[in-house]
Amino acid sequence: MKMIRIAAVLALLAGTLAIARAEENQIWTGSLVDASCYLTDNTQSGNEHMGMKECGMACLKMGRPAGIVTPDKKFFVLVAPSPDIAEYIGQPIRVTGKLRNGSILVDKLEVKKPTGWVAVKLSAMM
Numbered sequence: 001m002k003m004i005r006i007a008a009v010l011a012l013l014a015g016t017l018a019i020a021r022a023e024e025n026q027i028w029t030g031s032l033v034d035a036s037c038y039l040t041d042n043t044q045s046g047n048e049h050m051g052m053k054e055c056g057m058a059c060l061k062m063g064r065p066a067g068i069v070t071p072d073k074k075f076f077v078l079v080a081p082s083p084d085i086a087e088y089i090g091q092p093i094r095v096t097g098k099l100r101n102g103s104i105l106v107d108k109l110e111v112k113k114p115t116g117w118v119a120v121k122l123s124a125m126m
Helices: 002-023 035-040 055-061 082-088
Strands: 026-034 066-069 075-079 092-100 103-113 116-119
Touching: 026 035, 026 055, 035 055, 035 066, 035 075, 055 082, 066 082, 075 092
Parallel strands: 075 103
Antiparallel strands: 026 066, 026 092, 066 075, 092 103, 103 116
16 A cells, blocks of 8 residues: 555656646757648748748748757747748757647747857747
């Protein structure tokens, strides 16, 4: 009986730690993509899609969702104002935020430049 109580307490602690970890900011690096085109055809990761130049930028400027594709090919939707980051489509990015239901709530987004990582100004979201 005592072993069952100890196991229950350990399981509860593990669950609590997992929830706390989910609330902490994490960092992801990868390439900025237009989520709509990427999910339609996951080879569409740059700015030119289906014969259209600047397709990805146009989609993000219209407010379509952005995403990040990590080096190990994992995809996450970015919960951030897409028009603010449209000009960086196809470029290396670093995102700081919280993972929720498979999407990243973005607190900070940076773009890789020759001089290093540069923060992108994001509009306040409601």
